[in-house]
Amino acid sequence: MTGIAQRITAALGTLAIVAGVAVLSASPSVRALPEGMAVVKLSFSHGGPRNCRELSAEELSDLPANMRRKEVCDRARAPIYLELDLNGTTMLAEELPPSGIADDGPSRIYRRFMVSAGTHQVAIRLRERAAGSGFDFVAERQITLTEAQSLAIDFRPETGGFIFN
Amino acid sequence: MSTGFRGYLRRGFDRLERAGDVVFGPDANPLAQLGALGWFLFWIVAATGIYLFIFFDTGVVNAYASVEWLSDAHWFHAGVARSLHRYASDLMVAVMLIHLVREFCLDRYRGVRWFSWLTGVPLIWFVYISGITGYWLVWDMLAQYVAVTSTELLDWLPIFGEPIARNFLSPEALSGRFFTLMVFLHIAIPLILLLAMWIHIQRVSRARVNPARPLAAMVLGSLILVAFVLPAQSQGPADLAREPTELGIDWFLLPLYPLINILPPGVIWGGAAIFTVGFAALPWLPAQRANRAAEVFLDHCNGCARCVEDCPYAAVELVPRTDGAPFPHQVAVNAGRCVACGICMGSCPSSSPFRRVGDLLTGIDLPDYPLKELRERVISGALRLEGSIRILTLACEHGAARPGLGTVFLPCVAMAPPSLIDFILSRGHADGVCVAGCAEERCQNRLGIEWTEARFARTRDPYLRRRVPRERLVTVWAGPTETARLERERVAFADRLAALPTEAPRVVRQSDPERVLDEAAM
Incomplete structure (x- = not known):
């Protein structure tokens, strides 16, 4: 092959490779979410209560004056308990342990549920102490999701509990 | 010569490379200069990235709009820069992975080469993380998919307090500060990548960091042309209230993302860990049985530093003289870097097979294949030559030559000092010498072909002596799959030798085995 012919072949070869790379940089496409589906995301961060007790008068008198607090608490937090029902089916029933090496951080969750688009009945319940009974926060809602819609369920006790975004 | 599985791999890669030689020419063959x-x-990626940063709005609210603006309103410069940025990144991934496979196939990752291999493993991750954080910044639907999938995967690791994916729970939850962190990472990680690339080549002498100009021009030209014809495009603005559905995936930088959606995070992390540890450990699975490192003989070394210049692995250093000889320096071999290719021996002016006094020693020699043994093999190989035209072949053991009459193998043809050619021809051991090395631009020891050519062309020390008839010396650069071509070249060389008007200058025509052995013992 002559020099010029070689260079032309080489340039065309390089162009073909680069064009191939460009095509593969955006295709073929993939389906990230199946057709007709939507997503419910449940995520929040909430600290369970600590075990606290009141100090006796004798214990208080043993303490320096500036440290005399009536109530002392364990460092560790209690795990919380969470349930999520979707159309009457329990999708989640889990005890969420506190985070941190000393179990003193909040309990955290991030879950993602793929559901069909349409109307669903969602019930969510939270108990501050997993070992207890009953629920401290309960929310029931009928939701209607369009295809590919993403519904986020958050939890903020200061605003009344569960929030559907 | 490799046999077994690695031999198949090597020959397979050699066929690809030879096809590349046909299409691109040996000097512009991208397979021969992947690094x-x-x-x-x-x-290219760095330069276009800096340029794009001028136009890019780093806030999450306007990031997508700024990318669209530069792609549409300023398509002819910033848009092209964006496409170049993306396509050059993708091409870099492809080049990196082929480079990795090639070095494995050519067995250039074990022994003293472990360092380059080991430091190359983190490069893979840095390249991918750089690319992933880059996709994030566009803040289109693909960016949303990448961000959510990445953070959900990261949250599986028990090292983060708050789940990172919470940042993408809803449009209200998205933190501009978190997005700015991503911008910072997309700048910081490529800088770390650059540092790691520099470390990667630290044990490579004269590391080639610039491709041949014709190749560089063709790659850049093709990238620009493709950037105009197939501009990189966004995939609609991110919307955390909706899930991405159909996405065009970058199969170079994001090939694992569809898998991440299917497989449990533990499997993905486990696979990544096994891949990383396994690849990092490959140089020792099993370790290479290496020949002993080159040895310095100070009685024959004047510290001329030719071996220091020629060593492809920076394994030979110039150090202060220790034996009281009237020279300021001597050389020292770093055994941890020496692959025993013998190029140093070929470069040493003391490597003269003509030497008659005492034992044949040189300034720097290979304990497992000393100059003395090379001379003996040449002489005994010449003895077996038959026919009217006797061609002795000095063959690289990684090239096309197969064992046969009159073929002397070397770890690298540059191990043969030019004086050996003079010795063979002037002593009449052969009518011609064929030096058969690796394929052009694919020297197993990186610089062997270059040095051999320069020495024979009398442009690099040690020069081939003027008295050596150049027409009686031929060099053939052929890969392991080109045995037939080597044979054809040898036959053509024999024909040319037969047509020469006069015989080679022969001092002694060896036919008596005893005389030959006498000479070898000299």
């Missing part, structure tokens, strides 16, 4: 091409692409 240099990777560096070149990095600089």
